């Protein structure tokens with residue numbers, strides 16, 4: 057007789073002292089019982105020591121309640137001595153003192169119940185609960201939680217981080233604003249309620265490829281409040297911009313991976329406006345969207361138990377001596393053993409031209425013309441949508457021309473209409489670099505990037521798809537040395553729509569890094585190409601940028617080893 061898998065989950069990374077029992081069900085119908093005791097700070101944000109004390113008091117209570125439930129709901133003919141098959145706990149990321157309390161409790165339970173211990177990554181749990189509930193095979197996942205904000209997709213045994221916040225988590229950013237206004241923690245629900253009566257005011261909007269940043273918009277929001285802008289207007293506009301940023305990068309990730317499934321995870325996912333925008337975006341591109349029920353979005357042990365059961369079934373258990381917690385545990389550090397590789401998402405091999413995240417592009421090679429229109433995004437507030445499409449169209453036109461002035465082959469612009477968000481270019485090249493990767497061409501791209509960086513701007517999205525190769529007219533400023541490859545062939549940079557002026561070495565390094573990652577994602581043997589882009593860059597550009605690139609790579613996010 058087949059028995060169901062039953063796992064006790066324990067969560068306590070920050071505010072939720074929570075225990076749950078997942079039962080996979082004998083007849084295919086599973087169930088999750090969750091008991092949570094929330095820590096509510098008297099003032100300010102979460103204090104790690106107070107939060108740990110809360111865990112210390114509350115964890116035994118919620119665990120006892122969950123175990124009681126497990127005993128009560130046991131099958132009469134189940135002869136196993138323990139009411140659960142395994143104990144799963146959040147190993148990180150989270151607040152160290154809280155994690156240690158939870159881990160200690162989990163180890164003790166695993167010993168007294170005499171069942172294995174399973175160590176769960178909290179961020180992967182936020183993601184897996186959506187995949188579990190939706191039944192999607194290979195979704196892109198947007199994790200919008202307090203301390204984090206990630207875009208994730210599965211490939212070769214890991215969840216890869218496609219994009220993430222460059223500063224704070226999305227919930228924490230919102231909570232900092234509400235603290236400034238004097239509201240109690242957590243601020244997210246208060247912003248949502250207050251936003252209902254608000255009107256739109258302009259605030260910063262910062263997206264770089266699939267990364268995004270909240271620091272600028274948060275300082276501007278505080279400043280607006282201090283300047284007397286009605287708080288409901290600030291709340292409303294904060295939501296409009298922050299959630300549009302998250303929706304935009306989610307759409308870009310769908311476009312770049314070719315996936316047509318999106319799941320949402322994390323406490324901020326409880327926000328109705330965020331869900332509405334994501335649903336509208338998916339609807340507009342005929343993708344499927346799933347948001348788990350609120351009890352599975354905010355921190356909860358149910359998601360720990362559900363992923364714990366998958367890991368337990370895959371034999372992924374922990375010896376006591378290996379069960380240390382990790383406050384900085386990243387989702388891409390987790391070897392994923394509980395799913396087959398069929399759900400691989402094609403990171404880097406995009407068909408973005410056709411399903412374009414931003415624009416519709418009409419190619420007319422015979423007429424030598426390309427027309428690009430930035431589509432209206434229904435999920436965005438109309439004022440924001442218009443502003444972004446106009447700004448990006450103008451910027452794309454300007455940077456494309458500026459780059460050519462620096463000796464970088466780019467298509468000649470024949471028409472711009474910022475109001476219609478329309479651009480018309482000369483058709484260049486015969487194919488994408490992606491279809492014909494050679495060291496020589498890649499070296500040339502390295503030189504091009506160095507030239508535009510020296511001129512004080514970045515491309516913003518230099519992927520192998522945004523480089524065209526072929527013969528073509530030389531630009532007026534092009535020096536003979538620029539025509540590198542055989543037969544007068546050139547490598548053209550196109551699609552400067554995400555470019556911007558900057559004098560920060562970090563931005564230049566990130567620009568190079570984006571290209572480097574696109575080589576890794578596209579080429580079967582990327583190493584010689586990665587070397588070539590650096591060589592090309594070194595010929596023209598600044599060594600400090602290459603140094604910073606090494607720094608960026610050392611930050612640990614960008615592991616693509618597939619092991």
Ligand SMILES: C[C@@H](O)[C@H](NC(=O)OP(=O)(O)OC[C@H]1O[C@@H](n2cnc3c(N)ncnc32)[C@H](O)[C@@H]1O)C(=O)O
Nearest residue numbers: 069070201202203204227242244245323324327354355
């Ligand atoms: C590491 C772990 O401890 C952390 N968890 C966490 O931050 O709790 P979570 O439950 O996923 O998210 C809480 C955040 O979610 C926000 N939040 C809750 N309801 C919200 C709403 N209706 N609108 C916007 N934000 C909301 C809260 O303000 C808070 O910042 C994480 O996942 O990053």
Ligand SMILES: [Fe+2]
Nearest residue numbers: 201202323355
């Ligand atoms: Fe969380």
